[in-house]
Amino acid sequence: MSETSTTPVRLTRKPERRTPPGPATGTVPGSGKTACIRTFGCQMNVHDSDRMRRMILDAGYAEVTRYEDADLVILNTCYVRENAVDRVRGHLGELTRLRREGRLKKVALTGCIGAAEESETLRHQFGIDLVLGTHNTYELAEFVGLPTMEETYTPELPGTGGEHSAFVTIMTGCNYGCSYCVVPMVRGRMVCRSKESILSEVDRLVEGGTGYVTLLGQTVDAWRRDGERFCDLLEAVAERAPRVSFTTSHPSNMEDRTLWAIGSRDTIVKRLHLPVQSGSDRMLKIMHRGYKAERYRRKIGVFRDAAPEGTLSTDIIVGHPGETEEDHEATLGLVEDCSFDSAYVFKFSPRDGTEAATLGEPVAPEVSQRRFVEVLRGIEGNAFKRNSRKVGSVEELYVRHGANEDGRAIGETWTGHAVHLKTEANPGEYVRATIESAGPHALYGSLCGSPYGDLAPYGDV
Numbered sequence: 036m037s038e039t040s041t042t043p044v045r046l047t048r049k050p051e052r053r054t055p056p057g058p059a060t061g062t063v064p065g066s067g068k069t070a071c072i073r074t075f076g077c078q079m080n081v082h083d084s085d086r087m088r089r090m091i092l093d094a095g096y097a098e099v100t101r102y103e104d105a106d107l108v109i110l111n112t113c114y115v116r117e118n119a120v121d122r123v124r125g126h127l128g129e130l131t132r133l134r135r136e137g138r139l140k141k142v143a144l145t146g147c148i149g150a151a152e153e154s155e156t157l158r159h160q161f162g163i164d165l166v167l168g169t170h171n172t173y174e175l176a177e178f179v180g181l182p183t184m185e186e187t188y189t190p191e192l193p194g195t196g197g198e199h200s201a202f203v204t205i206m207t208g209c210n211y212g213c214s215y216c217v218v219p220m221v222r223g224r225m226v227c228r229s230k231e232s233i234l235s236e237v238d239r240l241v242e243g244g245t246g247y248v249t250l251l252g253q254t255v256d257a258w259r260r261d262g263e264r265f266c267d268l269l270e271a272v273a274e275r276a277p278r279v280s281f282t283t284s285h286p287s288n289m290e291d292r293t294l295w296a297i298g299s300r301d302t303i304v305k306r307l308h309l310p311v312q313s314g315s316d317r318m319l320k321i322m323h324r325g326y327k328a329e330r331y332r333r334k335i336g337v338f339r340d341a342a343p344e345g346t347l348s349t350d351i352i353v354g355h356p357g358e359t360e361e362d363h364e365a366t367l368g369l370v371e372d373c374s375f376d377s378a379y380v381f382k383f384s385p386r387d388g389t390e391a392a393t394l395g396e397p398v399a400p401e402v403s404q405r406r407f408v409e410v411l412r413g414i415e416g417n418a419f420k421r422n423s424r425k426v427g428s429v430e431e432l433y434v435r436h437g438a439n440e441d442g443r444a445i446g447e448t449w450t451g452h453a454v455h456l457k458t459e460a461n462p463g464e465y466v467r468a469t470i471e472s473a474g475p476h477a478l479y480g481s482l483c484g485s486p487y488g489d490l491a492p493y494g495d496v
């Protein structure tokens with residue numbers, strides 16, 4: 036795969052989200068074709084779906100939300116855990132039924148399952164029309180009747196300009212080889228996009244009205260190009276965009292100066308997602324993570340010094356082959372020491388082709404389940420304590436999701452906390468709110484000077 040784009044793709048218009056609730060109403064004159072994109076998994080996939088959305092809209096399709104209203108369904112899939120494949124099988128089963136009934140014409144399978152060998156079996160079993168991996172998404176263009184984009188490196192395709200917030204892919208793939216992970220197999224080796232190209236995309240987005248830019252990559256902090264490192268890029272983006280965030284980082288690449296930049300730059304959201312996976316050095320070695328728990332703790336110490344009010348989240352895997360009770364205790368100890376604001380806790384899932392799938396020494400499902408609950412409880416206890424400290428403060432919130440039917444919207448503080456509140460403000464606008472109460476997963480606020488002081492938390496204390 037080449038890193039440089041040749042002729043830029045000519046696009047006739049910006050993608051608009053056309054998502055009518057029912058059947059398409061023929062928003063594209065003379066075409067009448069409809070497509071539905073379903074996205075599974077991480078933010079990289081959300082972003083890839085945005086790119087594919089741009090292609091289908093450009094090809095004259097109207098976007099619909101229900102399978103039964105679509106001529107073409109695109110399942111953009113995740114392969115990280117086994118149950119991800121099971122979920123997709125369920126959807127493929129439903130699509131096969133709709134096709135038999137003549138309510139659907141074509142199905143495309145894209146994303147990480149598309150890049151895995153298992154996709155061949157799925158293609159035959161469900162008669163899928165098009166299977167694409169993560170490296171050749173551009174082939175969808177030809178499939179939907181656009182000129183081929185073969186020469187164009189996917190990350191150079193324009194993002195979704197004009198939206199209030201946007202992802203900007205700065206690198207693809209991963210050069211690590213974690214024992215349990217399929218990402219290097221399905222996304223390939225790391226390719227870093229040039230700073231120039233990234234900054235020009237950021238400029239274009241900001242000019243188009245985007246107020247929040249999230250830099251994206253599997254190991255985003257591993258970005259390096261022409262003698263510059265991630266922190267140089269982050270600082271340049273923070274000069275240009277009004278609000279900046281990034282995900283996902285790897286502890287081995289995280290430099291102290293990046294942590295200090297998060298704390299000191301006004302436009303960077305003070306939030307760090309730094310997956311640790313385990314608190315046991317023995318397990319970290321088996322997993323090939325490349326750092327020890329102490330080094331991770333030290334990084335967190337720097338982050339807490341740099342951004343004392345900031346939010347810290349992580350990923351933890353329980354029940355990796357060979358994990359003993361002692362290893363698990365070490366993870367619980369690290370959870371206490373780092374006092375995370377949130378975490379994604381996963382039970383180990385064996386993936387074909389990974390080293391961990393062949394290791395033996397499996398952890399019994401009931402043991403994994405108990406460890407899962409214990410880690411989760413530790414995380415939630417600390418998160419609740421930290422969130423409670425915010426009660427009474429007045430915060431400036433960026434509205435991420437506008438009000439639902441109950442009038443509840445979700446905003447984000449500059450420290451990266453999610454705040455539920457009643458407001459009619461649109462996504463992308465800023466409001467000021469007083470934090471009224473806290474739960475382990477979110478804060479609950481009311482607009483300053485508003486009558487909505489009575490917002491009851493959903494199930495939180």
Ligand code: SAH
Nearest residue numbers: 215216253283310350351352381382383384
């Ligand atoms: N690039 C990111 C992670 C991508 S996968 C990083 O290195 O942090 C997202 C998370 O899924 C991982 O952090 C890990 O916690 C979890 N995960 C990946 N493979 C898994 C597996 N086989 N079983 C259980 N969890 C897994």
Ligand code: SF4
Nearest residue numbers: 209211212213216218
């Ligand atoms: Fe997977 Fe490890 Fe790469 Fe993350 S760093 S994508 S967990 S191999």
